[in-house]
Amino acid sequence: MKPAPFDYLRADDISAALSALHDAGEDARVLAGGQSLGAMLNMRLAKPSLLIDIMHIEALGAIREEKAALVIPACVTQEALLRRSDLHPLLAKALPWTGHVQTRARGTVCGSIAHADPSAELPLCLALLGGEVSIRSRRKRRTVQAADFFRGMMLTDLRPGEMIEAVRIPLARKNQRFAFTEIGRRHGDFAIVAVAAMREGDTLRLTVGGVNDTPAIREWATLDTADIPDALNDLAWSLDARDDLHATARYRRDLMRNLGRIVIEEVSS
Amino acid sequence: MTTLAATETHTVRVRLNGRAVEGRATPRMLLTDFLRHELHATGTHVGCEHGVCGACTIRIDGALARSCLAYAVQVDGATIETVESLAPERGRLSVLQTAFQRHHALQCGFCTAGILMSLDTLLGAEPDAGEDRIREVLAGHLCRCTGYQPIIRAALDAAARLREGDADA
Numbered sequence: 410m411k412p413a414p415f416d417y418l419r420a421d422d423i424s425a426a427l428s429a430l431h432d433a434g435e436d437a438r439v440l441a442g443g444q445s446l447g448a449m450l451n452m453r454l455a456k457p458s459l460l461i462d463i464m465h466i467e468a469l470g471a472i473r474e475e476k477a478a479l480v481i482p483a484c485v486t487q488e489a490l491l492r493r494s495d496l497h498p499l500l501a502k503a504l505p506w507t508g509h510v511q512t513r514a515r516g517t518v519c520g521s522i523a524h525a526d527p528s529a530e531l532p533l534c535l536a537l538l539g540g541e542v543s544i545r546s547r548r549k550r551r552t553v554q555a556a557d558f559f560r561g562m563m564l565t566d567l568r569p570g571e572m573i574e575a576v577r578i579p580l581a582r583k584n585q586r587f588a589f590t591e592i593g594r595r596h597g598d599f600a601i602v603a604v605a606a607m608r609e610g611d612t613l614r615l616t617v618g619g620v621n622d623t624p625a626i627r628e629w630a631t632l633d634t635a636d637i638p639d640a641l642n643d644l645a646w647s648l649d650a651r652d653d654l655h656a657t658a659r660y661r662r663d664l665m666r667n668l669g670r671i672v673i674e675e676v677s678s
Numbered sequence: 679m680t681t682l683a684a685t686e687t688h689t690v691r692v693r694l695n696g697r698a699v700e701g702r703a704t705p706r707m708l709l710t711d712f713l714r715h716e717l718h719a720t721g722t723h724v725g726c727e728h729g730v731c732g733a734c735t736i737r738i739d740g741a742l743a744r745s746c747l748a749y750a751v752q753v754d755g756a757t758i759e760t761v762e763s764l765a766p767e768r769g770r771l772s773v774l775q776t777a778f779q780r781h782h783a784l785q786c787g788f789c790t791a792g793i794l795m796s797l798d799t800l801l802g803a804e805p806d807a808g809e810d811r812i813r814e815v816l817a818g819h820l821c822r823c824t825g826y827q828p829i830i831r832a833a834l835d836a837a838a839r840l841r842e843g844d845a846d847a
Contacts, residue, residue: 410726410727411708411727412706413706414684414704414705414706415706416684416705417681417682417684418679418682419679419751419754420679425679440752443749443752444729447729447744447747447749448728448747450706451708452728460705462752509815510742510814510818511735511743511744512729514741515738515743515744595817596814597817597818
């Protein structure tokens with residue numbers, strides 16, 4: 410449970426971090442809060458030759474609002490976001506489920522997005538809200554939609570030499586309603602199934618985490634109350650629920666039907 | 679800004695429980711090992727070494743942290759508080775520690791150092807924390823022998839005594 414040896418660079422600014430990332434290529438990893446990467450390193454699931462610590466880059470430390478979106482740069486911790494007074498209603502519901510108090514204090518929002526665990530709450534929220542990931546390399550910037558960013562289990566659209574500079578989350582509009590719930594073995598553990606819902610007028614949008622390799626998104630233009638059980642049953646069977654150490658596929662489908670009903674009722678009431 | 683080489687040891691300076699101290703660490707040295715082996719502060723316990731059990735919980739710059747999910751080189755220049763910081767003086771325990779004793783909130787004591795740090799931080803920030811908040815914070819820790827009920831009773835008792843200003847509880 411000790412990591413393999415690595416060089417360590419504490420970057421003072423983003424250009425220094427990006428240069429080092431460029432020079433080291435695939436062998437380098439960006440280290441922010443270290444709450445996911447640290448576990449991967451200690452278990453030797455990741456063995457980078459260089460860690461680039463970005464947590465001392467002041468320019469990446471403050472949340473801002475820009476063009477009807479909340480911009481959350483790479484060094485913002487989950488706790489800092491949670492303490493925001495006018496927090497997005499979905500994030501206010503989902504963030505308390507993200508890890509524990511003890512890990513949220515250091516774990517970053519962008520780090521959770523970069524880690525892309527299939528059962529993590531923040532990727533699920535980003536996908537539901539149609540957020541964007543701002544990516545930067547030494548010479549280029551690009552923006553990727555959440556739905557395109559998550560490519561597989563712990564696999565993202567990031568290429569060697571790139572890092573997440575920020576994530577952008579559209580601000581909530583008055584006519585939107587949100588709900589979130591999940592089931593895990595212990596509060597703060599990874600979800601067996603997590604479900605988030607958003608209603609805007611008649612349009613209902615649902616994302617499911619913990620089942621497929623990436624957040625699964627469904628949208629209904631209208632959904633009558635009488636049709637909800639069938640719609641959720643179809644959804645549960647259409648996803649790739651599998652048996653594993655934590656739960657059976659059947660239990661996961663059952664959770665999708667039940668948790669789905671709970672969040673739909675919450676956004677519809 | 680220089681890269682610290684993997685194969686060499688580097689000086690790491692921290693303020694540990696109010697004292698300026700330093701030690702040597704390779705970049706991969708966990709903060710837990712740095713605290714225990716370099717700084718000889720063995721109050722912090724090492725359990726799972728991947729952030730799940732909570733035994734190694736400390737405060738870095740005032741915020742709770744798993745010291746197994748931090749490397750010593752990351753905290754160079756930081757202020758660190760461990761379980762050794764809780765007792766107000768030699769031979770005297772804090773209100774929370776005394777409550778643990780009173781309620782038999784520990785058996786083997788392995789998880790205790792981390793739990794005390796989390797609960798001390800909670801009660802410091804939220805003196806009115808009730809059972810729900812205590813349970814939420816405790817969820818970040820695994821205890822395999824005491825059972826959690828005495829720990830919750832101790833935390834509630836300590837919270838009540840701290841609110842009454844009972845420093846010598």
